[in-house]
Amino acid sequence: MSAWRPYDSQLLPAFYERFEQRWGKGTAPFLDPEVHEQPLPRAQWINPDTGAALAVVPIWTEDPRHRSFGVFYLPPNGDIWVLRPGLTAYTENGQASTQEQISLRNDAFRKAVSHAKDFIYGPQP
Helix, strand or coil: CCCCEECCCCCCHHHHHHHHHHHCCCCCHHHCHHHCCCCCCCEEEEECCCCEEEEEEEEECCCCCEEEEEEEEECCCCCCEEECCCCCCEECCCCCCCHHHHHHHHHHHHHHHHHHHHHHHCCCC
16 A cells, blocks of 8 residues: 545745755745746645655746646655656637636646656556
8 A cells, every 4th residue: 555645725935945056046936836927736745654745736938828837756865856757738818718728727637647647656557
């Protein structure tokens, strides 16, 4: 039985701290979708036995229409790892979301969450 558990609260502060330790001060605000114009999906897991954590968070470039989801792992002893789920990008047109845009976003999110779960629990049959 795995000790990993979903964590449905705010993003763990350790994600911000370790991200900025690795990539520089001020680089982590994108990790929290609530600081932007609309809430976007996010998923987190913690392992209370080891102190490790994993998060799927939205990421976007300078052009806010180009977004994707990243999977970040916090090993128990510090650092932060970027796990590569493959292409999880989608584009928004800046206006009201269309059904197609919502579907693309949801597909990208599901792919990133699936990759995170495979990392935690191993590939599922």
